[in-house]
Amino acid sequence: MFQNSMKQRMNWEDFYGPNLGYALELYDQYTQDPNSIDPDLKDMFDELGAPPSDIKEASGTKEKGRVTADLIQKIASAVRLAEDIRTYGHLNASVNPLRKDGKKSELFPLSDYGLTEEEIKAIPASVICKDAPKNITNGLEAIQYLRNTYKRTISFEFDHVHDFKEREWLTRKIESGELFKKNSAEKLSAVLERLTEVEGFEQFLHRTFVGQKRFSIEGLDALVPVLDDIIAQSVKSGTTSVNIGMAHRGRLNVLAHVLGKPYEIIFSEFQHAPNKDLVPSEGSIGISYGWTGDVKYHLGANR
Numbered sequence: 001m002f003q004n005s006m007k008q009r010m011n012w013e014d015f016y017g018p019n020l021g022y023a024l025e026l027y028d029q030y031t032q033d034p035n036s037i038d039p040d041l042k043d044m045f046d047e048l049g050a051p052p053s054d055i056k057e058a059s060g061t062k063e064k065g066r067v068t069a070d071l072i073q074k075i076a077s078a079v080r081l082a083e084d085i086r087t088y089g090h091l092n093a094s095v096n097p098l099r100k101d102g103k104k105s106e107l108f109p110l111s112d113y114g115l116t117e118e119e120i121k122a123i124p125a126s127v128i129c130k131d132a133p134k135n136i137t138n139g140l141e142a143i144q145y146l147r148n149t150y151k152r153t154i155s156f157e158f159d160h161v162h163d164f165k166e167r168e169w170l171t172r173k174i175e176s177g178e179l180f181k182k183n184s185a186e187k188l189s190a191v192l193e194r195l196t197e198v199e200g201f202e203q204f205l206h207r208t209f210v211g212q213k214r215f216s217i218e219g220l221d222a223l224v225p226v227l228d229d230i231i232a233q234s235v236k237s238g239t240t241s242v243n244i245g246m247a248h249r250g251r252l253n254v255l256a257h258v259l260g261k262p263y264e265i266i267f268s269e270f271q272h273a274p275n276k277d278l279v280p281s282e283g284s285i286g287i288s289y290g291w292t293g294d295v296k297y298h299l300g301a302n303r
Contacts, residue, residue: 012051013126020127021072024051075127077113078120078139082128082146084108086171089150090157097153108147131175149175194225198253201263205252209270217250224250227258261301 015023030037030045037045085108092107110120123139125132129146136145150156156174161167173179183191198221205214217223231242246254255261 074119077115078123081113085146087159090155092151093155094153129175131172133177191225195221198224215248217253220250224257255301259301259303
């Protein structure tokens with residue numbers, strides 16, 4: 001671990017959990033006799049210098065700086081608790097707006113990890129959640145912050161992501177609070193207007209073309225403003241072309257509002273068809289002109 005890490009400039013904050021305890025123990029050995037440890041480790045400690053007081057105090061070292069096995073176990077348990085929250089926290093999320101009665105049992109009680117509030121409070125917040133906002137000052141606050149982050153009305157599950165850089169990016173975005181910045185009144189008004197357009201379009205199709213297959217966006221209305229933002233941010237970052245391989249659900253709404261396909265063109269694909277009785281039935285290889293099958297959904301748009 002140390003040899004790989006020394007290829008880049010390190011800080012004491014880069015050590016977590018048991019690694020932190022082990023590093024502090026080696027540093028104590030280094031202060032007593034620098035030549036008693038591996039030369040590469042000696043060079044690292046020469047560069048690192050003494051650990052910050054908050055890390056050293058929270059490490060639970062004895063008077064001579066020795067890290068106890070019990071303390072290492074406590075730090076390891078705290079780190080495991082944090083990882084369990086990241087992995088399973090979505091199971092405690094408030095994703096059902098209709099369930100107002102009763103409270104969910106709180107997941108991840110400290111007692112299950114052999115920890116007390118005082119013990120976990122003594123651990124630096126950076127050991128448990130390095131991306132937490134600056135107002136999070138100790139391990140107990142960091143754990144509560146993680147619990148609240150992953151049990152919101154929007155939660156996250158990305159344990160299946162095995163690329164280290166991707167996981168690190170997701171973790172930083174989620175736990176830094178960057179994703180939860182408050183939007184301006186103008187932004188909220190624009191989103192509401194967009195959602196109103198989406199809903200009005202769906203309602204018109206439902207009333208006007210009764211019984212025709214259209215794969216409504218209902219239940220996924222937020223897709224349109226989400227795509228608006230994704231495309232806008234991509235363009236700001238230099239993207240010059242966006243290709244959407246669209247699913248059926250919500251396709252017409254995305255064509256109308258994201259790609260700007262005129263309403264009249266979309267409506268004409270429902271109306272301009274010969275006598276329905278003469279058109280081949282769904283599933284045949286005949287041309288349906290929009291009345292049967294889902295041919296109209298395959299007619300895309302280029303903006």
